[in-house]
Amino acid sequence: MNIKVLLNRTTEWLKGQGPDADIVISSRIRLARNIMDIPFPHRANDESRRKALGIVGKAIKASKHMHASLYVQLNELDVIDKQFLVERHLMSKHLAEETRESALAVGQGEVISVMINEEDHLRVQVLRSGFQLRDAWDLINILDDEFEKSIHYAFSPVYGYLTCCPTNVGTGMRASVMMHIPALVLSKQVNQVIQAVLKLGLAVRGLYGEGTEPSGNLFQMSNQVTLGTTEEDIIVSLEKVIRQIVTHERNARVALLRDSASELQDRVWRAYGLLKNARVISSKETIELLSALRLGVSLEILKGIDVLTINELFMQTQPAHLQEMVGRELDADERDFFRAELIRRKLAPERKGK
């Protein structure tokens, strides 16, 4: 199956809708699950891995909520395809590097995705637009129950769900939100906020999770602890922290508008001017400028541009997306050229009315 079909479909979590979507881009919950009596993927032989694929594949087909619109075996994909799926947050870098039997299933609108034979047999993910952790949890919970009808999960009455890595044992759950907090960055409060978040036992990461630096004022906040707690507790405590950060960011935006209106407007309009006119642009600069543009649209400094367009550009301007769009491998210079062209096209006046 050609994964390019995803290029022309609207991705649910980029819509810029849902509660606090001006600050919380997306909410994500993933569950790590394994199948009883089959070795963890890294210890399983090919036959065991195929067996796991079969069991999970059947469960997905039987699911009422999954409606897989895409199911791919990893060995069907080339390097760019894999990177493309990583860029869409549908696949981990870990899975992209896997050479043995493994697969990815993606539901409609890319809300639900399931990695099979990644670190665990199943990594189920629900990704929603805006601040909707509870909504995401409700959906993944239903899905988990559906899967459990045909999959005998590896579960210990003492520890909870058993996972390959001890850090996931227990609930097997990781909940995270992607936040856009430019005003906290501009007003130099962000480090203080991050320190507070870390003290509360949460992890703070960049756009692509573990090991990535924050850029474009985008920060991913997630729970660290999975053991000795309940899913409910994880969500409640994460929601509480996020709600506080949202308030801080909102206050910082008001303060910027009040105390530095000219500088703020200048920053936003310059970002727009560069994005609309650059002929060559790097990925790093793009993210920074899109971040300023997004803030400007949120604050109505700049009107007529859809948040969806900006959110999509964050994703579409990445290397593999550009290469899938153009239909061939591109070197760095070519990517910078096509990236600039794509941005100009997406921000063209015809689109502004939308």
Add this chain to the structure above:
Amino acid sequence: MNIKVLLNRTTEWLKGQGPDADIVISSRIRLARNIMDIPFPHRANDESRRKALGIVGKAIKASKHMHASLYVQLNELDVIDKQFLVERHLMSKHLAEETRESALAVGQGEVISVMINEEDHLRVQVLRSGFQLRDAWDLINILDDEFEKSIHYAFSPVYGYLTCCPTNVGTGMRASVMMHIPALVLSKQVNQVIQAVLKLGLAVRGLYGEGTEPSGNLFQMSNQVTLGTTEEDIIVSLEKVIRQIVTHERNARVALLRDSASELQDRVWRAYGLLKNARVISSKETIELLSALRLGVSLEILKGIDVLTINELFMQTQPAHLQEMVGRELDADERDFFRAELIRRKLAPERKGK
């Protein structure tokens, strides 16, 4: 007389017309002259200075070519007015600082101007658009003859015209051109060119003559020697050097278009994007961006913008011009704000068709 009238008139030398106007913005010739039997201005008492004013004023009135459209006594002007006239290249900084009897006369289109009681009794200037040194010389020569009908010039058969400063004795002439040579700067050939020009005995200066650093890739080249040579020789040798620099710049532009088309287009379009969208902009950044825009228009990378508009913006975005336009004193932050607004207005789509 209110000098603001100049704000709404087209300045001849900014028209972007004339030979090689894409590279040679303007050609300027000025003559230093003094009146026999009146002490040089800095040694003259008020009565002598008034006498000089009277004699020169009468000569100007009698001139068929001058048609003074503006005649101001320096003590009628406030600080901003004086700076405004300096920014328009109609008055020297030296004259702007003069507190005693002195005056400025400006002809139609600001082609001809005469400073009275600056360093010398007369400083006559002809300023033309493009590479038109000879044309400027022809006009100033006629004017000089006209003036000589009523003014008895201080002249020595041995030394030539006598001037206050020995560096002007002889012809009393300075010829200069303002060149826009961004391609020589971008291709890092400009220092080599300047060294060669200096070796030929010419002076290289910035936008405002003596003591100013070049910015916006604008360089003023002028003769140094006035003694022991003829006006004809000065013009011939300056023309020769300028013609070579024009050729070098043209070659450098072709090379840039051939070897770095993307970078060049990117630079031009980014400059346009920033100028069209910035809400706050410094004078320094403005000059650099206008320079890139001017190159882009010359090379037809960017169409629909008049060179006149760009040339005018170089002048109108300066501090005193902004203050004359707004009609009050502005602090630096306010100037950056109004400068950005003016640029956006002048580059607005309505104007692009012109």
